[in-house]
Amino acid sequence: MGKQVNNLAKNISTTSYLKNCIAILFFISFFNVSSQNSNFIEGKKYTLGEVSVAGNTAFSEQTIIAYSGLRKGQEITIPGEDIGNAIKKLWNSKLFSDIEVYVTKIEDNVAYLQIKLFDLPQLNELKVKGVKKGKVEGIVKENKLTKGTKVTENLITTTKNFLTKKYKKEGFLNTKVHINTIEVQDTVKASRVNMVLNIDKGEKVKIKDITFKGNDVLSDKKLRKSMKGTKKINPIRVLKRSKFIDSSYQADLGHVIDTYKENGYRDARILSDSLIYNDDKTISLVIKVNEGEQYTFGDIKFIGNTVYTNEQLSRLLRIRKGDTYNGILLQKRIADNSKPDAQDITNQYQNNGYLFSSVNPVEVSADNNVIDIEVRISEGKPAYFNSVSVVGNDKTNDHVIYRELRTRPGQLYSKANVVRTVRELGQLGFFDAQQITPNFNNPNPVEGTIDMEYAVQETGSSQIELQGGYGGGGFIGTLGLSFNNFSIKDIFKKEAYKPIPMGDGQKLSLRLQASRFYQTYSFSFSEPWLGGKRPVQFSTSLSHTKQFLYDYTTGNADKSRSFNITGLTFGLAKRLSVPDDYFTLSQAVSYQRYDLNNYNTGLFTFGDGFSNNLSYTFGLSRNNTSVDPIFPTGGSNFAFSAKFSLPYSLFNGVDYEQLSDDYDDAVERRNNADSTADIEYIEATNDITEIDQKRFNWLEFYKVKFSGEWYTQITKNLVLRPKIEFGFLGAYNNARGVIPFERFYLGGDGLGNFSLDGREVIQLRGYPNQSLTHLDETTGQASQDGSSIYNKFSLELRYPITLKASAKIYALGFIEGGSSYENFRDFDPFNIKRSAGLGIRIFMPAFGLLGIDFGHGFDPLPGQTTKNGWETHFIIGQQF
Template identity: 25%
Template sequence: MIRFILFIITSFLIAQAPPSFTLKEVNVEGNQATSDNMILYTSGLKNGQKASTEDFRRAVKRLWELGVFSNIDIHFDGETPDGILITIEVEESPVLGEVIFIGNKKLKDKKLKEELAYHRGMRIKPNFTTKNINQIKKLYMEDGYFNAKITAESIIVDKGEDQKNDIVFTINEGKKLKIKDIIISGHENNFGWAATKSWIPLPKSIRRKLSLSKLRWQLKDTKIRTWWRFWASAYDSKKFQEDLNSLNKYYRDEGYRDFTILSDTVFYEPKKRGLVVKINVDEGNKYKFRNFTWEGHSLYETDILDNTLNLQSGDTFSKSGFDEAVYQNVQSLYMDRGYLYSNIEPSFTPIGDDSLDVHFSITENNQVYIRNINIYGNEKTRENVIRRELDVFPGDLFRRTLLQRSMRKLHVLNYFDPTSLSPNVVPVDEDEIDLDISLSEKSSDKASANIGFTGIYGMTGGANIEFNNFLGMGQMLSLGFDVGTQVSVYNNYGTPGKYESVHLRFVDPMFRDTPNRIGFSLFYTFRGQGNSYYFYPFDMLTRGGSIQWGRRMKWPDDYFRSRWEFTIQQRVYMGDDDVLNDYVGNVRKTTGIQIAQILTRDSRDRAEFPTQGSTATLVSTFSGGALGGDENFHKHVLTLDWYTPTFWKFILTSQIKMGTIRMLNVGDGKFSYISPYERFIMGGNGIPYGTMLRGYPDNAIGPLTSQGRGIGGNTILKYTNEFRFPFSENPVVYAMLFAEAGGVWNDSRLMHSLGFPRRNPIELKRSAGIGIRFFMPMIGQLGFDMGYGFDDITGDGEPQGWEYTIIFGR
């Protein structure tokens, strides 16, 4: 409390008071740490000065603003012929020692100290505790604790010349309150599919509820807690503001261009024992486009601009759709011809209550050229590896589409954190710019376990070291040694493991910075038979090598790649003669000489978690025949993948895989053979080879022997759909719902001669389930799937049921 005591004491002095007084003497009392001179200088009062009552008020205000005093008095001490005597009496505020918090669990001391405005040694103003109690309450309310109680106590810890006090805040947090109701007042129109269809016979009250539900759905993180939505989180003020922006966006995308949120409040409702969120809105009118007009355009005719805009008279106004049409579609026309500084300014004219005329004023400006391209952040990757992926070059006319394509290529390399890749345009002058490309490298190398596990068959796989950016030169070097988990039944061959594999693989995707791909591989594999892991009742040893050459293509577009691989391998079969007769015709050793053409098209935007684009891969293999060797066949496998963004962050991934293998007719008297290991197998995790079909045991789909062993097929067909939701971009973590169906047969003809389907989706083995994937540095992909097989594969007439699969490194 500030007391200002003036010297108007006697009625005489009141009656005779002049407009100003001469200060004969100004004294200071009560100060201990603050000097007299400091107080006098700040007050502006001094001996011999003419002073008025306004000067006294101003003196008190100045002293108070120092923040040093808790009380200030000015006393009248008497009068002399030369003037009056006054005393400035002050009471100094204590110095702040420690701030102590008691009872806080949800908000830690560090968080509270960061948010409160104080520091040790400062003077404690009278409003210090009240101000900080309110700030602490605000922090708790933002976190959903609306019933938090906070008290403060000042404790003297040092009564010296500068009194020091500790402030103790005692906090009773209470319970975190859930949202019990969301009220949107001012909501007059209907929203959502069912509520807006007049031909659906619904009462008005039901339409209102459906509309309100649709609006509440736009609040992604602000949800009403109910027994069936038990996961709904508590109120979060920051997320609530984001949700208000989402609601605003929804209205504007539904045609309500003038929509406004008038107010929003959150309060505790004792009767509901929870929070009520109230949003007051003004929806405004719903608009449709009427006419579009243009001015300032010389490069393009009006018809071209109208077609590129792709908005029609009668279309409902959508803010995001309009912005995309103008700033993505139309402005791209200009930016792809170098008009980086082109500007399109739309103006809206409401016509009546429901129509908009839109006029576009275009300023084309000058064409802009790229002067320099600067790359920052590549500590390991050599600059030439980055530059060779760019479709823009110094001296080129700026083209936005080519810049976007270049960024996509850098994304797909998978050497860099996708959230860090950002081109920055730096103006040089009216005609030139510099491009600064900032990136942050991530580890793309893998030390992968490459292990699978199923509930029935146990562990499979091995270990590999894979350098995907070897020495920063963009080359791939892979070294691997894989081993199975069971012991061969043919121990006389000295084979201690059920599965052994060693390989060395090297690929340079752009040899000497040209669009040529070269590579080679050497491999040795032993696969032993067993009751669980592999279905053939004999052992096999494979050794060989391959070389490859490929090219990046420009036609049909530059998403295409092609390569050719030439492979020579020898296979040695070991086992009982009768068994070998049944499975491989008593063959003991074969030589396979084959050439494969791999044609791919990859337009994905990212490597690990694509959100759009597609991949297509066609692998055609020709073995034997004119090439020589004992294995004579041609094999063709087509795999198609699509990535489609749906709503929010959900991505729909679809895949079709189909393939066939046929024996070559090499003439009478000549040996012709297809190795069983070239045939198609399916089921389980598909590791270390084969095709995944979750919900079924490993390698269990397809033709079987009389003993129930799989023998592989020469035709494969599989459909997969996955609904993916990302949790993290770096490292990539996502969950999925999946549904898939597939089959393997011993007939390469999927159609009869009359054209009727031989197989249909009902005959495929179907499954569905859930899964999760992690992409970890130096490990690669880790995954866990739970799949339910809907079909019988054992002959007992019962569904296969649940199977779980763990995947490492695939």
């Protein structure tokens, strides 16, 4: 064949390229030329003649020669740089598994070369064994094993390593991955292989025991407790399993040392750690420690502080001479990186303008196990905001955002104000709360200025509800539109409809629902900054509902018998500054007219006539939950409200005690009648209706409600939310009694689709909807009229699955309990109906919050003797 210039081994990795270049020159220098090339002189310059291509490749000869850079008539040295560069170019294309260059002949001063190469095989078909079918697609994407991919040794090695590490992280410590390639025998010129990927995960390796050696001061139990991600087998533990994950284990070794440091043993070390395989396929961990000696704090001096006195800083540090040394606590009191609003020295400076300050604790002496500390402070120059801007708001108008900012140009820098601004922008609901980023630009320590930029990402803030279903004996259709970032000033501007006028932060909602038996129409509008200068929210709503009585003989709606409700509400809510600016004071005036036209049911004591409800509502709330309103991870939310009507019985001249006696007398006469056709029954019924019309012509009542909830982040991905609720509906005049409207209905999913009478539907999962009312003294069954008192306790544990802008999904577990009563004589806040269960919530910007809960009721329904058992609840448009 001629003189071989190079023969690279197949599948040489890129990192070994230089070594192979040296090998090329070695072969050129020491291999003897063949007899047909006896006139070849090493190191001589030749004119390049023809260059040919051989081997197995799908590329054309012209393409390969052109890519190599070798051209006919070129003057080259053999061996030399030109040939080396040609090989390098071809090799760097990562298209070939083998490249060989030959001198085929020498004529006069002309050298003829041949490039022999072989294409890297392409992946034709992939089979994955050892995992579920649903996991195969993820493996293909993660390792880029799509059809046509060039199969190299590097690809095979990295795929093996990736999958081995992946499953070891999941606790499969003995994972083995085998990859076989089989050449495809066909007429296609390109080299192709089928790949078989065999994954043997084995069983999850659990930790049977964790023991420590050399620990005299701290017990094994205490040290094991400090290991957050590495736990030994415990059948009663649910949240932390005992699988072994090396990365978690290495981190936990650091946590063991931190535990020693927290107890004064700053010199503690891990001497060795061993992993022992047991016969029962578990492992045991043996960790040998050197505890060292215990230290205490000595003198703590502050150096460089001029803004704050030593006494002020000592109160923040809260560490005294003689305290057991705790390096972890010391660092947290200097700068707690886990809490942006922590009460530490760094934040004290940062919140008061000293952006460029630094606080560093330094150990200056450790004599006799007493550590003296110098807290060295460089205060720097106070910083002021030079410019403040927001980027990323494509739909929301600038003024809507800027009015929520707590940082202004020329204002003294405050970290607390930056954190609060991020929270306020997230609470608007117009942006992805997880993506709001404060960017510090152009910091200038000399001039004491900083440019502040908040980067936001718009999310869909409008929602549509379009659904149909079968319920209540007929088809129910619903159309709901909610525009949460509306702009009413642009409503008559044609160019503003993209598809609707948006950007001013107003809320507009329209909802229509209809079936054979009822029709509901509602409209609401709110402006969060009335007048545009202060956070005073104006809101109004208008609604009308018509309900037709069900005719049991025909199964249709009797449209001659109806119950209509028309309501109008105006409200104002003002953000307060005292006690702090998380408080909101709200006030509202509302009017409802209840009109009954021959509508006799068990819900009301009269079937003809009307009632008027004119009321005033006062509310005080405090909400300091964290940035994301869909998935808060911290803070609390408290709300108190009181709703009042006028005390009509004080000035309308009606003797309600006499009216009550007349009512009891009419009821007795009706009960004593022989039949419903008896004239006595009819007259008594008419008297009852007339008396009820006087009692409830203008509704007289007061209503008090309270709710409180807290959010605590137990770990990075677990949030605990306890909540308490209480409600009471009372009467000014006991002779007049508690009204049949505005009552509480406990139980079920909490969705009030049929709240025709102003009722409040209270969620208590694990029981049927509105089933947990008090017992009726007459029938001994659950009352259909609702209750005047309720209380409820709940505890939820939430886990986020994804918090992306397109969809926020979290799972939850809950336990809760509650009960309702007709009067305080029977009230017992701890005699409750209990339940527990699991659920999931999905928030999509276009549809709002959706969810499903599976709740188990542990107690019987009122009037029954066996526990209720499992219930399924669907959640639409509400958050609990």
